Amino acid sequence: MRGIWGVLRGASARIRALMKPLFDNIASVLRASFVVGLLSQGNLASAEPPDSSPAAPPAAPPASAPDSAAPKAAPSNGSSPFSLGRGVASQRGRSPYSSATNLDHPPSVYIVPMEGEMGLDISKEVYEKVLVDLKAAKPDIVIFRMRSSDGTLKSGWLDGKRDEDRKKGRLSPGQLASGLQDYADLAGDLHRRLDGIPCVMYVEDAVGASSMLALAWPCMFVAPQGRIGGLEIMGAIQGAGDEQVHAKFEAAKVSMVLGILELGGRPAALGESLVLPDRKLSVQFEGRTPTWRPDAEGQWIIVDSSDKLTAQFDASLAEDTGLADGIAEGIDDLVALLGYPQWQKVGNGEKIFQDYNAAWRAKWSESMEMMAKFQEEAGPEDLAARKQILEKMLQYIKRYPSLAKFWKMRGLDEKQIKLLLEELDRQMRSIRQERQQGSGSSGGSGKMGGGRGPGAPK
Amino acid sequence: MKHSNRRSLPLLVMVALAAALLVLAVPVHAQQSGAKQQQVKLQKGTWWGSVGDRVEVVVKEQLSTRTLTATVTKIDADKGIITVDAEVDGKKLVRPLFASNIVSMKTVGASAAGAPASGGAGKAGGAVPAGKASGTAGAPSPGKPSGKVDAQGYQLDENGKYRVAPQKGVFVLPLSGMVGKTMRGHEIDEMLAEVDKWGPGQTVILDIDSGGGLVTEIYKIVDAIKRLKKDHRVVAWIRRAFSAAACTSMQCEEIYFRTTASNGASTMIQQGENGMVASSREETEKFKRDMAAVVEDNGYSRYIFLAMVLREDVLTYTKDPVTGKVKWNNKITGEPGEVVLSDELQNLAFTASTALDSGFSKGTADTEEELAKLLGLPEWYLISDCGARISGNWKKLFEGCEEDLELQKGRAGLPPTGTAVEQIAAQIEILQKMLSWSKRCPPCFEFAFGDKDAASKEMTKQLKELQKQLRSLREESAK
Numbered sequence: 001m002r003g004i005w006g007v008l009r010g011a012s013a014r015i016r017a018l019m020k021p022l023f024d025n026i027a028s029v030l031r032a033s034f035v036v037g038l039l040s041q042g043n044l045a046s047a048e049p050p051d052s053s054p055a056a057p058p059a060a061p062p063a064s065a066p067d068s069a070a071p072k073a074a075p076s077n078g079s080s081p082f083s084l085g086r087g088v089a090s091q092r093g094r095s096p097y098s099s100a101t102n103l104d105h106p107p108s109v110y111i112v113p114m115e116g117e118m119g120l121d122i123s124k125e126v127y128e129k130v131l132v133d134l135k136a137a138k139p140d141i142v143i144f145r146m147r148s149s150d151g152t153l154k155s156g157w158l159d160g161k162r163d164e165d166r167k168k169g170r171l172s173p174g175q176l177a178s179g180l181q182d183y184a185d186l187a188g189d190l191h192r193r194l195d196g197i198p199c200v201m202y203v204e205d206a207v208g209a210s211s212m213l214a215l216a217w218p219c220m221f222v223a224p225q226g227r228i229g230g231l232e233i234m235g236a237i238q239g240a241g242d243e244q245v246h247a248k249f250e251a252a253k254v255s256m257v258l259g260i261l262e263l264g265g266r267p268a269a270l271g272e273s274l275v276l277p278d279r280k281l282s283v284q285f286e287g288r289t290p291t292w293r294p295d296a297e298g299q300w301i302i303v304d305s306s307d308k309l310t311a312q313f314d315a316s317l318a319e320d321t322g323l324a325d326g327i328a329e330g331i332d333d334l335v336a337l338l339g340y341p342q343w344q345k346v347g348n349g350e351k352i353f354q355d356y357n358a359a360w361r362a363k364w365s366e367s368m369e370m371m372a373k374f375q376e377e378a379g380p381e382d383l384a385a386r387k388q389i390l391e392k393m394l395q396y397i398k399r400y401p402s403l404a405k406f407w408k409m410r411g412l413d414e415k416q417i418k419l420l421l422e423e424l425d426r427q428m429r430s431i432r433q434e435r436q437q438g439s440g441s442s443g444g445s446g447k448m449g450g451g452r453g454p455g456a457p458k
Numbered sequence: 459m460k461h462s463n464r465r466s467l468p469l470l471v472m473v474a475l476a477a478a479l480l481v482l483a484v485p486v487h488a489q490q491s492g493a494k495q496q497q498v499k500l501q502k503g504t505w506w507g508s509v510g511d512r513v514e515v516v517v518k519e520q521l522s523t524r525t526l527t528a529t530v531t532k533i534d535a536d537k538g539i540i541t542v543d544a545e546v547d548g549k550k551l552v553r554p555l556f557a558s559n560i561v562s563m564k565t566v567g568a569s570a571a572g573a574p575a576s577g578g579a580g581k582a583g584g585a586v587p588a589g590k591a592s593g594t595a596g597a598p599s600p601g602k603p604s605g606k607v608d609a610q611g612y613q614l615d616e617n618g619k620y621r622v623a624p625q626k627g628v629f630v631l632p633l634s635g636m637v638g639k640t641m642r643g644h645e646i647d648e649m650l651a652e653v654d655k656w657g658p659g660q661t662v663i664l665d666i667d668s669g670g671g672l673v674t675e676i677y678k679i680v681d682a683i684k685r686l687k688k689d690h691r692v693v694a695w696i697r698r699a700f701s702a703a704a705c706t707s708m709q710c711e712e713i714y715f716r717t718t719a720s721n722g723a724s725t726m727i728q729q730g731e732n733g734m735v736a737s738s739r740e741e742t743e744k745f746k747r748d749m750a751a752v753v754e755d756n757g758y759s760r761y762i763f764l765a766m767v768l769r770e771d772v773l774t775y776t777k778d779p780v781t782g783k784v785k786w787n788n789k790i791t792g793e794p795g796e797v798v799l800s801d802e803l804q805n806l807a808f809t810a811s812t813a814l815d816s817g818f819s820k821g822t823a824d825t826e827e828e829l830a831k832l833l834g835l836p837e838w839y840l841i842s843d844c845g846a847r848i849s850g851n852w853k854k855l856f857e858g859c860e861e862d863l864e865l866q867k868g869r870a871g872l873p874p875t876g877t878a879v880e881q882i883a884a885q886i887e888i889l890q891k892m893l894s895w896s897k898r899c900p901p902c903f904e905f906a907f908g909d910k911d912a913a914s915k916e917m918t919k920q921l922k923e924l925q926k927q928l929r930s931l932r933e934e935s936a937k
Contacts, residue, residue, distance in 0.1 A: 181698060184718040191717070192824050244736035247769035247805040248725035252669075252700050255720035255807035262717055262811055415861065419868040426875040426884075433877065 096141045096198035096219055098339030103140055106342035109335065110139035113353040115147045117171065118209040119179040120402045122148060124186050126356045130349050131193055137347035141338070142199045143331060144217065148210035149227075150176050169368050175409045176209050177233045180256050183209060187216040187260050201264075202334055203228060203324070211274070216263040221328040221337065222315040228323070229312030231257065235275035250276075269294035270323070273303070273311040281311045283321045290322040360400040367396055367403065371412075380431050387424045390417050495624035496533045498540060498557050503611015505540075505563040506624050509533060513542070516561040523561060528553070612655075620657035627839030628661045628830075629653050632849045637671025637702035639860075639905065640853045643678035650686045652844040658689035660841070661833065664710060666694055670701025673726060673745060680752055683709040695829060696721050696819075700807070704766055708753045714832060715810040715819045722807030724766040742767065759786035762818065765799070765806035773800040775816050784817045859895045859902035866891050867906075879935070882928045889921045 094100065101107065112130055114122050134142065150170070204223045206214035207230040214220065214228055222228070234257050235250060258271040269292045273281035282298030283290045296302050301321055303311050318324035328334035335343045370389045378386060394417045397404035407413065498505050507513065511530045516523055528544030531552065538557035546553065604616045612621040631649045633641045646664075653660045664683075683706070686692050694710035696719040704724045707713055715721070726737035726745055736742065746767055750760035765773035765788075774787045776796050790798055799816065800806035813819035823829035830838040866888045874881045896903040896914040907913035 184698075188716060188718045188824060241733065242727075242730070242735045244725050244769055244805075245727050245734045247803070248701070248723045248727065251800075251805035251807040252720065252723040255722065255809050256698075256718075258809045259718035259720050262809060268809070268812070415865050415868065418865065419872065422869060423872045423875075426872070426880075429880070430875040 094196065094198040096200045096338050101140060101198060103340075106344055107140035107335070107340050108137070108346040109331075109343050110134050110137055110142050110347045110349055111331065111345065112142060112144045112349045113147075114144055114210065114213060115353070116357060117150050118148060118176050118213075119182060120171070120176075120406055121357045121361075122186075122210065122213070123402050123405075124182065124189065125401045126353055127186065127190065129352050129356060131190075133347050133349060133352055134194075139197065139346050141335075141343075142194060142197050143334065144199065144201045144213075145204065145331070146201060146206045146210060146214045147204040149205050149207040149230075150209060169364075171406065171409050174233060174236070177236075178409070179209070179405075180234060180253065183212055184256055184260050187213055187263055191216070191263050200334070200338065202328065202331065203318075208233065212257060212260045215261050215266050215270075215323075218265045220264070220318075220324045221326050221334050222313075222318045222324045224315050224327055224329060226315045226318075227312065228318060229274065229310065231274040232277060232310040235277075235310075267292050270311070275310060277310050278307040279310075280307065357402075360402045363396045363400055363403055364406065367393060367407070380427075383424055383428050383431070387421065387428070390421050390424065393417055394421070496535050497624065498533060498535050498538065500557050500560045500563060500611065502561070503607065505560075505565075505611075506613070507533075507563075507565050511565045513563055514566045515540075515542070515555065515563040517555055518559045518561055526553075527566065608655075615657075621655050623656060623839075623841045625839050626835055627841040628663055628833070628835070629841055629845050630663045630665055631845035632665045632667070633703075633706070634665075634667040634849070635853060635856075637668055637679070637706065638675035639671060639902075640849075640856050641666075641668050641671065641679075641703065641706075642675060642852075642901075643680075643682035645848050645852055646679065646682035646686055648848045649845055650682070650690075652842070652848070653686075653690060656841065659691070660689075661691045661693065661835075662686060662845075663829070664692065664694050664706075665697070666699045666703055666707055667697040668699060668703035668706075670703050670724075673702060676702050676705045676749070679706050680709050680749075687711075693833065695823070701725070705749055705753075705763070708758055708763065709756060711756050713813070713819045714829060715808075715813050715822050716824050717810050717822055719810050719813075720807050721813065721818075722766045723805050724763070725768065725805060758818070761786045761788040762806070764788065769800075769805045770802045771800070771806075772798075772802055773806055774798045855899050856902050859899035860906070863892060863895055863902065863906045879928065879931050882924050882931065886921060886924050886928065889917050889924070893917050893921065 098107075112127070112134070116122060199217055199219070201214055201217040201220040202223070203214045203220060203226045205226050206228050209231070211228045211231050212234070234253055254272060254275055257275050258268050261271040269279075269281060272294065273279040279294060280296045281303040282293045282296050283301045283303065284293060284298035285291070291298070301317070303313075303317065303321065313321070313323055315324070315327045319327050326337050328337055332343075370393060374386055374389050393407075393412075394414065397407055397414060397417070404413070495506055495508050501518070505513075507530060509530055509532060512527070513530055514525065514527050516525050524546075526542070526544045526546065528542035530540060531543050532539075532541035532554075534540075539554050540557060540560070540563075541552060541554045544551065544553055602616050603613045603622045604618060606614045606618060608614055608621065614620065615622050629649070629652075631645065633645070635641050649662065653662055683692060687709075691712075692710050693712045693714065694707040695714045695716070696707060697716050698719060699707045699721040700723045702724070704721050707721055713721070726742050727734045728737050729735075737745075746764060750763050753763045754760050761771070761773050764771040772787075772789050774790055774796050775784050776787070776791070776793050777784055779795070787796075790796070790801070797816070799808075799812060808816075808818055810819070810822045814822055821832040823832050826838040830836075870885070870888050876884075892903075893914060896910060896917075900910055903913070904910040
């Protein structure tokens with residue numbers, strides 16, 4: 001199905017490029033013509049009208065209405081390049097387009113990076129600091145720059161990736177996915193605290209958990225090489241052979257993902273197909289307004305007709321379907337697409353973000369080396385050094401929440417370290433006493449010193 | 459202004475002075491009557507008043523206390539700072555006072571706000587009819603302020619029975635964590651005891667953020683909410699409510715969602731040999747019968763609850779195109795406009811939009827101000843932070859106990875090292891710490907060790923034996 005879809009896409013792209021000038025002016029008249037060659041099943045007469053209900057019907061029952069967010073008035077954008085329209089309109093916050101902000105000066109733009117690993121580099125702690133600076137800078141527009149790829153777009157990779165990530169000292173996507181509630185809280189918090197400031201998401205890459213955040217803002221642009229997808233890890237339920245238990249956890253996780261996507265006005269059909277491999281997704285258009293369908297019957301674009309793979313978007317598919325407002329080659333291009341010929345950067349968001357993460361990452365490298373050393377065979381003479389390692393680890397995880405999170409996912413938290421320290425103290429005390437008593441015993445075999453500790457690379 | 463027959467002061471000047479004072483007094487009065495009443499926690503009790511109030515304040519300054527008569531110029535309730543214009547040692551100055559240093563504060567002089575009273579003052583709220591508060595959301599307590607205050611410094615009504623709130627507001631009880639651990643019916647009952655002090659007709663918001671927990675606790679929570687609902691309006695505000703927490707939310711007749719909120723997935727599960735499994739059919743059917751009836755009493759279709767419990771239970775709804783009334787179905791009917799929320803392969807969990815569209819929720823609110831509007835309140839006003847204290851105190855105690863018990867268990871599992879005396883002393887210390895938690899936080903202890911009485915009895919027995927061993931070892935080494 002993917003091969004056929006690739007051929008269809010290529011054909012449709014060529015057709016659209018040829019028809020572009022005509023479509024600009026007479027979109028509704030041309031709708032019937034575009035059906036030829038792109039209709040896979042069904043026909044216009046039987047297609048149900050877009051339902052304005054925001055409810056989320058699943059794929060199976062044919063009686064379900066196609067899912068659609070209530071289309072509100074899209075921002076009037078006379079100067080923006082051609083777009084197939086917004087699939088969902090801004091449901092909260094303010095539009096960043098020049099036609100909406102009506103600024104009489106070049107906009108001041110605050111850039112908020114979202115780079116690295118979700119939950120570790122992209123964390124609520126760093127944005128607490130960024131938000132303080134942002135509020136002081138009082139920008140006209142906020143641009144979130146997303147560059148995070150902690151997942152993969154391939155399916156069936158979970159076990160292999162886990163080992164590979166562990167060797168590289170990364171958390172596996174599964175471990176990162178466990179922070180789902182934190183991501184929901186982060187997205188909701190950013191929305192709430194930036195309510196009133198026009199925001200736009202710029203996706204340089206968003207694969208894995210980060211794609212949820214990428215879709216949490218209605219106004220989104222994608223870089224030419226940008227990708228959105230890899231959310232299947234969120235719907236993966238491991239260790240639940242019981243059907244009822246599986247359904248329970250799946251419902252819980254999917255609804256949490258959909259909740260984040262609702263911040264960006266994204267409909268349930270889209271969200272479910274991003275998370276669940278057995279969901280399909282297609283798009284049909286009413287004029288320039290796309291409607292997402294939880295099946296493969298949309299007469300314009302079939303995004304996902306497979307029941308084994310989740311939906312994925314590259315830049316052009318994101319633009320064609322209206323998932324993204326457009327493709328932008330950098331921030332300059334993005335601001336121009338919003339309708340501003342000039343702009344000025346304000347604030348220190350990038351520096352704050354980079355400094356914060358550089359600081360804890362430096363300690364992360366050090367902690368990885370220390371724990372690797374801790375895992376080595378040790379004798380009585382090494383106990384003091386091992387104790388020093390643990391004390392330093394304790395100090396670091398108390399100081400750097402992201403580091404604490406990383407090690408906790410590896411099985412080493414504050415409590416574990418305290419236990420290991422106590423064990424070491426006891427051994428050291430025992431050895432000292434034996435030496436004082438003039439005992440010939442070494443106090444133990446070469447394998448001693450508080451255990452090997454969990455979580456370090458093997 | 460003192461009227462006198464001073465020959466040296468012409469009558470015209472006196473009249474002019476009086477007029478000037480009146481002009482000065484009016485804005486202050488207007489400010490008082492128009493200014494927003496705020497509540498500030500003092501060292502003991504609270505003070506209600508507004509900018510412009512003339513107050514008599516006793517403030518602690520290092521080792522001494524000082525009494526000032528001053529005019530309030532600024533109130534920063536969040537930071538606990540009240541700025542006053544006062545005359546100190548013959549000099550007029552503007553002075554910020556930390557609320558934590560204020561021993562007592564009362565509004566003096568006549569004002570539209572109310573009679574002076576130690577530790578409190580405030581605008582009188584309107585009278586509120588007793589009974590359930592639909593339509594009287596957050597209405598102030600019955601009666602007018604009497605000028606008397608209770609032991610906590612809150613102003614009492616003329617009957618001396620209920621506390622008086624300066625304006626319509628709410629109470630919030632955060633319910634978070636595992637049901638049965640940090641989210642319990644006990645705290646709801648504690649909240650009821652506090653809220654009752656303000657009289658019937660209060661609005662209590664249950665701020666729910668939980669992934670679920672024990673089924674047994676659900677019944678306790680159901681009963682507790684029932685008691686709370688008898689005289690007050692109880693509203694659920696969801697951040698996350700899965701499993702047992704979803705059942706809890708449906709005890710409230712009003713549910714509001716945050717945009718990222720989810721609610722549902724209430725399958726009963728338990729630990730099996732190879733991971734989690736659904737509870738037995740018999741247990742599940744009993745649970746369904748019990749809870750479905752309760753849910754229906756609260757105005758929800760039982761189909762909603764059933765679809766949350768077992769995946770094979772279907773839930774759809776249709777809306778009357780004219781009236782907008784929702785009709786719930788437990789099978790796919792194929793009617794026009796039917797929305798399928800859960801088919802036979804899915805378990806039901808609402809999102810904010812599906813909840814709103816189907817009428818399961820009354821609205822979506824991400825901030826307190828938004829919620830206040832949905833509740834029909836003029837603005838968000840928290841009458842008392844007792845809910846946060848009740849919930850926070852319990853959570854802190856339980857989580858502290860849980861963490862420490864885990865640590866002690868870990869310590870007990872360490873390989874024994876050191877002399878015999880040291881090993882026994884370490885074990886004694888561990889047992890003593892565990893036993894202290896059996897008294898400080900019995901529910902947590904019970905969670906960790908099962909039967910609390912049997913476990914503490916066994917531990918006490920072990921402790922005594924170890925203490926005996928330690929004594930005899932020390933006696934031997936002394937010899």
